[in-house]
Amino acid sequence: MNNLRELEIKSLINEIIFLKEDLKVKKELSKMIETEFHSEIDSILEEDVKLKELWDISLTKKGKAYSKLSKSKNKKNKKPEEKVNEDVSPMIKNEGLKKIYRDIAKKTHPDKIMDFDKNSTYIKATESYNKNDILDLIYYATKLGIEYSHNSLDVKKMRENINSMKSKIGMYETSLPYQWYYKDKDVSILKNYIATQFLTS
Numbered sequence: 001m002n003n004l005r006e007l008e009i010k011s012l013i014n015e016i017i018f019l020k021e022d023l024k025v026k027k028e029l030s031k032m033i034e035t036e037f038h039s040e041i042d043s044i045l046e047e048d049v050k051l052k053e054l055w056d057i058s059l060t061k062k063g064k065a066y067s068k069l070s071k072s073k074n075k076k077n078k079k080p081e082e083k084v085n086e087d088v089s090p091m092i093k094n095e096g097l098k099k100i101y102r103d104i105a106k107k108t109h110p111d112k113i114m115d116f117d118k119n120s121t122y123i124k125a126t127e128s129y130n131k132n133d134i135l136d137l138i139y140y141a142t143k144l145g146i147e148y149s150h151n152s153l154d155v156k157k158m159r160e161n162i163n164s165m166k167s168k169i170g171m172y173e174t175s176l177p178y179q180w181y182y183k184d185k186d187v188s189i190l191k192n193y194i195a196t197q198f199l200t201s
Contacts, residue, residue, distance in 0.1 A: 009150045012158045013138060019165040020139055026172040037177035041190055055194065096149055100137045101129040103146045118144075135161050 045052040106112065108122035121140055128136035135158060141148050172178055180189040 005155075006150060009153055009155065009158070012155065012162065013142060015162055016135060016158065016165075017139055017142055019162060019169070023165050023169055026169050030172045030175065030178060033181045034175075034177045037180055037190075040185070040187075041194065044187075044190055044194065051194070097129065097132065097134050097137065100134070100141050100146070100148050101125060103148070104137065104140050104144060107144050107146070 045055055104125045105122060108115075108118040108125065110119045110122065113119070121144070125137060125140045128140070134153065138148065138153070176189065176193060180186060180193075183189065
């Protein structure tokens with residue numbers, strides 16, 4: 001492998017590691033923000049009994065509408081079960097994948113080391129191995145300081161993985177609760193959200 005490709009792959013791996021950590025943080029943060037967001041909405045509604053009644057009616061109507069729509073879609077989209085294509089069975093492994101997984105197992109297997117974090121990594125790495133997810137294994141190997149060959153890495157798939165994570169992070173960052181939280185918890189955003197729910201009911 002030439003030096004330019006080696007540097008490109010190292011750069012992509014570093015970006016994947018950063019984005020994986022960022023995505024994990026954004027996911028947890030978004031859960032907490034959403035809880036606070038809905039708690040603040042409840043506080044606003046509690047101050048206006050009539051508004052709260054309208055809100056509850058609106059949510060009930062939406063719930064019924066979504067339920068009917070979901071049942072209708074399920075009937076239309078129901079397909080007979082398909083057999084798994086054995087050509088893409090997760091049992092098919094390339095040697096690079098096997099080696100990385102074995103090296104991870106040596107440092108994280110519960111039979112070899114009693115460490116909660118490392119044992120958790122072993123479980124996650126096993127799931128990645130069973131799904132033939134070499135990028136996830138690279139992520140765990142890098143965190144454990146394990147050396148591996150870059151020859152088996154697909155730059156195109158790495159870029160696709162990066163774009164997918166960026167898209168997911170973007171969805172969290174552009175969500176209404178997230179924007180509300182980072183705009184000093186502006187009450188007008190909450191009130192606009194409540195009004196929008198009535199307009200779309």
